[in-house]
Amino acid sequence: AQSVAQPEDQVNVAEGNPLTVKCTYSVSGNPYLFWYVQYPNRGLQFLLKYITGDNLVKGSYGFEAEFNKSQTSFHLKKPSALVSDSALYFCAVRGGGYQKVTFGTGTKLQVIP
């Protein structure tokens, strides 16, 4: 079975500061990792994904994520947070040959002006 853990229910960061939203995973074989963002009253929007290759993945809105195989982590990062980044962030994983995408419970990011 595959699983995703987002250890923080909420992350608070001051505007302009760097932000990190944590994600760890468990999967058989090579992982395919995703980050999605959900703004209030909206569906999930795709941010970025890791399939293979460079461990640092760049995505939409200035976000990036670093794949760390030894730590089985895929943390989401941004160098300078904006108030408009406040939203719910979901990490997801899919193992090769496994049809389902498994989502984490989500982390609420609050950027304080």
Added chain:
Amino acid sequence: ETGVTQTPRHLVMGMTNKKSLKCEQHLGHNAMYWYKQSAKKPLELMFVYNFKEQTENNSVPSRFSPECPNSSHLFLHLHTLQPEDSALYLCASSSKTGGNSPGETQYFGPGTRLLVL
């Protein structure tokens, strides 16, 4: 906009009512999904359709009945629901599903907020 639309956006129904949720994708995708989103819980995959054929039913109670008449439309028929079924129901689509394309991206609609009284 992601190219996936859902109607209605909000729905209140009694436990004896019958209602349907509709999803439409304008992306030319072949796979469509229903998810249930409840507070503080991971997204729960309910159903997967691939080329109009149901490929996954994730142990969903029979009071939820999906229908996929073509690759662009997906319905979720609801009857005799329980209050614990109140949640946000999300539809998603992707170009295809299956083990050969695990890295494909799913595109989500805005969801239907369902309240069962």
